[in-house]
Amino acid sequence: MKSRQRDELFLILTIAGVVALRTQGAVAIPVPRAVVVIPFVLLLPGYMMTAALFPRREVAAAERLLFTVGLSLVLVTLSGLLLGVSPWGLQPDKWTGMLSGLTLLGAIAALVRGHDDFPLASVPAAIKLTLRQGLLMGLATMIVFVALRVARTPATQYGLEGYTMFWLLPAGPTKPNEARLGITNMEFTSMKYRLDFEITGHSLYERPFLELEPGETWQSLLVLPATYKAGPIIASLYRLDDPRHPYRQVVWWPKGST
Amino acid sequence: MRNSWGWLPELTLTGSFSLILVACAYSGARAAAGWAEPLFWAGLIVLIVPITARVASVEATRQERIALVVWLGMAFYVVKVMHNPFAFTFPDELSHLRNVTEILQNGRLFEENPVIPATALYPGLQIITSTLVSLSGLSIFRAGILVIGAARLVLFLALYLLYEQVSGSARAAGIATVFYMANTSFLFWTAQYAYESLALPIAVFILYAIARRDNSSAGTLRTELAVIALLGVASVVITHHMTSYALTAILWVLTLFSIISSRGKNLGPWALALVACAATLMWLVFVATLTIDYLSPVLLGAIKSILRLIAGEESTRQLFKSSSTGSVAPLWEQWVAIGSVILIALGLPFGLSQIWKQYRQRLLALALAGVAPAYFPMQAFRLTPAGWETSNRASEFLFVGIAFVLAVGIVQCWFSRRCSWIDRWVLAGCVVILIFGGFIAGWPPKARLPRPYVVAVGTQVIEPQGVSTSKWMLAFLGRDNRVAVDASNAKLIGAYGEQHPFTSRKYGIQAMFFSDNIGRTERDIIRKTGVRYVVVDRRHISWDHMVGYYFDHVTDGANAEFEWVEPAVYEKFDSHENVGKIFDSGNIFIYDVSVFNEVSPTR
Numbered sequence: 001m002k003s004r005q006r007d008e009l010f011l012i013l014t015i016a017g018v019v020a021l022r023t024q025g026a027v028a029i030p031v032p033r034a035v036v037v038i039p040f041v042l043l044l045p046g047y048m049m050t051a052a053l054f055p056r057r058e059v060a061a062a063e064r065l066l067f068t069v070g071l072s073l074v075l076v077t078l079s080g081l082l083l084g085v086s087p088w089g090l091q092p093d094k095w096t097g098m099l100s101g102l103t104l105l106g107a108i109a110a111l112v113r114g115h116d117d118f119p120l121a122s123v124p125a126a127i128k129l130t131l132r133q134g135l136l137m138g139l140a141t142m143i144v145f146v147a148l149r150v151a152r153t154p155a156t157q158y159g160l161e162g163y164t165m166f167w168l169l170p171a172g173p174t175k176p177n178e179a180r181l182g183i184t185n186m187e188f189t190s191m192k193y194r195l196d197f198e199i200t201g202h203s204l205y206e207r208p209f210l211e212l213e214p215g216e217t218w219q220s221l222l223v224l225p226a227t228y229k230a231g232p233i234i235a236s237l238y239r240l241d242d243p244r245h246p247y248r249q250v251v252w253w254p255k256g257s258t
Numbered sequence: 259m260r261n262s263w264g265w266l267p268e269l270t271l272t273g274s275f276s277l278i279l280v281a282c283a284y285s286g287a288r289a290a291a292g293w294a295e296p297l298f299w300a301g302l303i304v305l306i307v308p309i310t311a312r313v314a315s316v317e318a319t320r321q322e323r324i325a326l327v328v329w330l331g332m333a334f335y336v337v338k339v340m341h342n343p344f345a346f347t348f349p350d351e352l353s354h355l356r357n358v359t360e361i362l363q364n365g366r367l368f369e370e371n372p373v374i375p376a377t378a379l380y381p382g383l384q385i386i387t388s389t390l391v392s393l394s395g396l397s398i399f400r401a402g403i404l405v406i407g408a409a410r411l412v413l414f415l416a417l418y419l420l421y422e423q424v425s426g427s428a429r430a431a432g433i434a435t436v437f438y439m440a441n442t443s444f445l446f447w448t449a450q451y452a453y454e455s456l457a458l459p460i461a462v463f464i465l466y467a468i469a470r471r472d473n474s475s476a477g478t479l480r481t482e483l484a485v486i487a488l489l490g491v492a493s494v495v496i497t498h499h500m501t502s503y504a505l506t507a508i509l510w511v512l513t514l515f516s517i518i519s520s521r522g523k524n525l526g527p528w529a530l531a532l533v534a535c536a537a538t539l540m541w542l543v544f545v546a547t548l549t550i551d552y553l554s555p556v557l558l559g560a561i562k563s564i565l566r567l568i569a570g571e572e573s574t575r576q577l578f579k580s581s582s583t584g585s586v587a588p589l590w591e592q593w594v595a596i597g598s599v600i601l602i603a604l605g606l607p608f609g610l611s612q613i614w615k616q617y618r619q620r621l622l623a624l625a626l627a628g629v630a631p632a633y634f635p636m637q638a639f640r641l642t643p644a645g646w647e648t649s650n651r652a653s654e655f656l657f658v659g660i661a662f663v664l665a666v667g668i669v670q671c672w673f674s675r676r677c678s679w680i681d682r683w684v685l686a687g688c689v690v691i692l693i694f695g696g697f698i699a700g701w702p703p704k705a706r707l708p709r710p711y712v713v714a715v716g717t718q719v720i721e722p723q724g725v726s727t728s729k730w731m732l733a734f735l736g737r738d739n740r741v742a743v744d745a746s747n748a749k750l751i752g753a754y755g756e757q758h759p760f761t762s763r764k765y766g767i768q769a770m771f772f773s774d775n776i777g778r779t780e781r782d783i784i785r786k787t788g789v790r791y792v793v794v795d796r797r798h799i800s801w802d803h804m805v806g807y808y809f810d811h812v813t814d815g816a817n818a819e820f821e822w823v824e825p826a827v828y829e830k831f832d833s834h835e836n837v838g839k840i841f842d843s844g845n846i847f848i849y850d851v852s853v854f855n856e857v858s859p860t861r
Contacts, residue, residue, distance in 0.1 A: 037394035042408050053482040062324045066415040069408050070463045074493040080385030081496055089365035092392045136267035143274035150281040151340035155288040155710035159811040163723050163844045169734060188715050215718035251839040
C-alpha cells in the first residue's frame, strides 16, 4: 500500500478514536459534540465499509457518496438491532464502541484487500470549482440559511390568543386533605388574577391579587380547614379586568367527600 | 466555456431564492395573509422550472445532472422542514417521536407505543435517531431532521443511478428522477419523520445495487454488491412493513422475468428474493404480528370500498371537496390535478413502447415498466373514501416505475427529434403541472400551508394549548396514564405527555365524547378502556389530526372548521359527583374519572 493511503487510513482511524472519546467526554476539544458525532454516525461507518468493499477505483464520486451514506444508515440500523436485543442495550458507551468497532473493521478489511485509493485527498481536485462558482454556491448556501431563519420566526400575536393554565391536583394518598394549586400564564401580556375557593356556595379562601408575567408559573398548596366536612372544593380564577366572570375553574372532590 | 459543473452554481442560487419565497409564504400563512398561497406556488415554480429545463438539456454533464437533481430534491426537503421548523407536527411524526423517547429512557427496543403500536416493532428509524441523540445531545426533532435528510440524499442519488444503470442515459436518468418528485406522497408524506421515509430510500438503494450488479461482468464487484443488497434487505425488513413487502415482490418479479427470458438458465436475484421473503415473513410472524391487525383494516377496507363502488352499493367520494368543511377546491387546482393525470396517461404508452423496443433485454427496465400501468387502477381507489389513502401511499412505489417510463418516452420520442430551449421549457411546465397535481391530490389543502405553532412574547415562546397541556400531564400526572382524548391531542399527549391515549372510533371514545350525558354506555366505555383521565378540547378541529395542533386565529370563528363543541357535550362531566376537574386552560379541560373505574383517585 502506498504510504499516502496508509497515512490517510491512520488519519481516519485517529479521527474516529478522537470522536469516540469526545462523545464520552474523555477529551475536551472546542468543537460542539454534534459536529463530530454527525459524521461519526452518518458517514464514517459507510465510508469505511465502502473502502473495504471497493478497494480499487471501481466507484465514481456519486456512487461513493451513495454507498457512504446509504451503508451508514444500513449499518447503524443493523448494529442497533444487535445492541438492542443484547444484554447491554442501547447505551451511549456501547454505541460508541460499536461504531468505532465498525470503523476499525472496515479499515482492517480495506488494508487486507490492498486499498489503493482513499479518496479524501482527491476530493478538492474533484470539486474543481472556479472562484466565481464557489462564490455563487457560497451565496446560495447563505440564502438557504436565511430562508430557514425566516421560516423559524415565531408567529406574531396579531389575531391569536394566549391562554392561562389553572390546576388543582390532590397531593396524594398520604395527604388526603391537601391539593396542589398552580397557575401558568401563557398569555401574551402580564396578567393580574384573583383566586377564590368555595365549598357549597361559601367562600373558603381568597387570594385577591396575583400578577404573573408571560411564561411564569405560580404554585401553592391548598390545605382543607379542620371544619371541612363534605362537598367539592371549587377553585375559580378571575382576571382583574373581568372580576365577575370566572376565567378558569377547577373542582376537587376530596376523598370521602360524599 | 463552462466546466463540468455547468449551470449548477447559478441554479443553486435561483433555487435558494425560491426557498426565500416559500419561507416568506409560510410566514404569511401563519399570519393568515391572503398572499401566502400564491407566493408559495410561485416559489415552487421558481425552484422547479430552471432546474428541469437544464436537466433536460443535451449540454449538461453527468456530474451536473446528478448535482442538480440532488439539489432539487434536497430543496424540496427544506420546503418540508420549513413547514414546521420548531417541532414535529405531522400525525405520524408524533407517533414515531414516542418510540425514540422510549429507547432513550429504557435503552431497549420494542417498548410499547400506545399511539400506533406497529411502529415500535419496526425500530430502524428510532435506532438511528436515538443514536444521534444520545451521542450528540441534539434534540429528537433535530436528529430526526438530519436522519430523514440523509435518507432523502440516498433516495435521490439511488434513483438517479438506478435509472442511469437501467437506461444507459444520464439525461433520461435526470429527467426520470425529476418526474419521481411528482408522486402524490413526495413533498410531505415521504419526507416526514416516519419509518417509511427511511425504508424507501434504502429499498431504491438495493435496486440500484442489483442493477449495477447485473451490468457488471462476472467476478467484478458482483459479490460486493450482493453483500450490500443483502445488508440493505435486512435493514428494510426491520424498518418498514409495506416497503419490505414491495421490495420482496419486485425481487420475485425480477427472478421470474430472469427465468422466463433466459429459459431457466439464469435465475436472477433468486437468492436475494428468498432471503427477503424469509426475513420479511419471520419478522412478521415472530416480532411484528400486530402488523396484520394494523394493515388489514386499511387494505381490506380499500378493496371492499372499490368492490362496493363497482356493485353500485357505494357512491363515489366527491373529488376536490373537503369532507370536513364542504369547501370546494379552486378551479385551477382541479384542472392541474386532472391535467397531471392526463399527462401521465398520455406519456405512459410512448414510454412503454420505447422500453419494449429498446430495453426489453434489461430485466429491471421491464420490471419498472410492468409497475407503471398499475397507476390507472390505483386512481380508481381515489374515488372511495376508504381507498384514498391507499392510492396515495402506493404512488411512492409506483412512481419508481412511472417516472422511468415517462422519461424514456420523453427522451426517445420527443427529445430525439427536437430539443430546443422551447421544448425544454415546455417540459419544465409539464413537470410543474405533474408536481403540483401530485401535491394537490395527495395532501389535504387545509394542511398545505403552516399554521401558527409558536408565538414570541418578549423572550418567551408560547406553544399551543395542546402541547403545553401534554407537557403538564407528564410533569404533574406522571407517564403512562390511560387517557380518553380527541385525535390530535392523542398524538400530542402520546408524544410529549408520554401518556397512553385512547381516541376516535375505536372503543367508542368519539361517541362517548360527543354524547351530552354520562349514561351507562359512556361509563361502560370508560370502564372497558380503564381510562383514568378524560381530556376534553372544546374545538371541533381537535378531532382533525392533520391540523388540530396549532393556535387558531380569532377570526377563524367564522369558519366552519373552527366551531366549538356544544357546551352540553363538553360540560357533561362537570355535574357528576366525584369527577374532579383537575385542569382548565380555556379550550382544554382534564377530568379525573377514576371514580368510574373504582380506582384510587389520588396518585
